[in-house]
Amino acid sequence: MAFLVNGNEILKDARRNQYAVGAYNTNNLEWTRALVSGAKETRTPLLIQVSTGAAKYMGGYKLVRDLVLNVMDSMDIDVPVILNLDHGDFESAKECIELGYSSVMFDGHKLPVEENLAKTKEIVRLAHERGIAVEAEIGKIGENQGGGELASVEDAIRFAEAGVDRLACGIGNIHGVYPEGWEGLNFDRLKEISDAVDVPLVLHGGSGIPQDQVKKAISLGIAKININTEFQLAFQKATREYIEAGHDQDRSNKGFDPRKLLRPGTDAITESMKEMISWMGTRPIDDRDSKFVFDEASLNEE
Numbered sequence: 265m266a267f268l269v270n271g272n273e274i275l276k277d278a279r280r281n282q283y284a285v286g287a288y289n290t291n292n293l294e295w296t297r298a299l300v301s302g303a304k305e306t307r308t309p310l311l312i313q314v315s316t317g318a319a320k321y322m323g324g325y326k327l328v329r330d331l332v333l334n335v336m337d338s339m340d341i342d343v344p345v346i347l348n349l350d351h352g353d354f355e356s357a358k359e360c361i362e363l364g365y366s367s368v369m370f371d372g373h374k375l376p377v378e379e380n381l382a383k384t385k386e387i388v389r390l391a392h393e394r395g396i397a398v399e400a401e402i403g404k405i406g407e408n409q410g411g412g413e414l415a416s417v418e419d420a421i422r423f424a425e426a427g428v429d430r431l432a433c434g435i436g437n438i439h440g441v442y443p444e445g446w447e448g449l450n451f452d453r454l455k456e457i458s459d460a461v462d463v464p465l466v467l468h469g470g471s472g473i474p475q476d477q478v479k480k481a482i483s484l485g486i487a488k489i490n491i492n493t494e495f496q497l498a499f500q501k502a503t504r505e506y507i508e509a510g511h512d513q514d515r516s517n518k519g520f521d522p523r524k525l526l527r528p529g530t531d532a533i534t535e536s537m538k539e540m541i542s543w544m545g546t547r548p549i550d551d552r553d554s555k556f557v558f559d560e561a562s563l564n565e566e
């Protein structure tokens with residue numbers, strides 16, 4: 265049976281050596297297979313994650329866990345895999361810890377900061393008992409075109425001291441499509457945070473940020489980059505091309521069969537992932553001492 269790792273050594277290595285590991289959201293079976301293909305082909309660790317909304321859409325956290333483990337098995341994956349809950353609330357983080365996710369994000373940014381910190385500590389306690397990693401969020405990541413809030417250095421220090429394994433910081437980044445006239449990432453604040461804490465930092469809203477800004481952010485401590493919208497757009501574009509070319513209407517070849525209709529979009533996710541891995545510099549497993557990676561807490565091992 266496939267097993268998961270918590271990714272702590274992988275992300276520490278990324279921060280130390282100034283490269284990033286993409287954290288790719290899954291949305292369904294095709295997405296999951298596309299991401300596993302990308303990791304297999306590039307021989308890089310796979311950080312696959314699910315948002316609360318996508319988990320609900322797919323049928324729950326247990327289904328997602330079972331899906332990921334079964335796809336890993338059926339596709340015979342031989343690189344480390346981290347399964348992360350993305351933007352979880354307190355209850356969903358506890359549920360995913362119980363289910364054996366190897367990493368959970370507790371996103372308490374909507375709470376007063378003291379409550380966010382107290383609940384983060386509780387999640388750290390529950391997760392660390394089982395070798396599971398924890399990500400917290402400070403400041404606020406903007407939503408669909410704006411509204412973010414910069415993370416403070418004091419909060420970064422307090423949350424790092426609380427024992428989180430990775431820290432997502434609001435630094436001008438936004439989920440979804442970036443608006444015209446977006447000001448860009450706040451590198452001054454990122455540098456202050458990165459000078460103050462050595463925990464691997466996480467860049468949410470990674471889709472659509474110009475590559476030069478992402479590379480600079482990586483040089484300033486970003487080790488995990490969350491990507492969802494970019495692959496959704498890649499999927500949409502390829503699917504649109506298939507339909508606009510009329511292939512879905514080819515009745516003799518059953519071009520409307522979902523196994524054909526969803527294929528170009530699925531392949532486009534893998535291609536887009538491989539490009540990102542290449543320019544983010546994600547380190548292949550064969551370049552490491554693989555023992556060090558597989559020595560991490562291995563969850564779900566039989």
Ligand code: G3H
Binds near residue numbers: 438440
């Ligand atoms: O947590 C997930 C991400 O931050 C994804 O953001 O959809 O803008 O790539 P994105």
Ligand code: ZN
Binds near residue numbers: 351405439468490
């Ligand atoms: Zn996010």
